[in-house]
Amino acid sequence: MRASSYSAKTVTTYAVTWREPNGQTFIGRLTLGPLTLRLDGRRRGVEESPVSRQFGYEELRGLRIGSRGADRLDGRPALVVERPDGTYLVAGAGMGAPIVRELVDRLADLRPVETTCG
16 A cells, blocks of 8 residues: 555545436535545435445546546536446535545545555
8 A cells, every 4th residue: 555645544525516327416525534435415406315325445446537528527627436336427516626636636545556566
């Protein structure tokens, strides 16, 4: 595992919107914990029970900043989270400073890195 300036005990939350692989969009919060990324929120414009999604960092197949076409969320660059069940797009919920770059940096520190012996 790589050395990290981001404490393994730190929990950070962000106000976000996200789109799931099935196209549904939610508004809520993203929490970066020591071992998992968690999304909690409600579907936009629909009176339904809240949802919660939790992904272990080892489950993430890829992370990148999406800035074109289908990789944007509500016209804004989004964090593209690739998982076995599909791609999730995550963007800041407010009109304030973009959080996408910060999320990529934090997740890079939290995800396990495979090492090879050679």
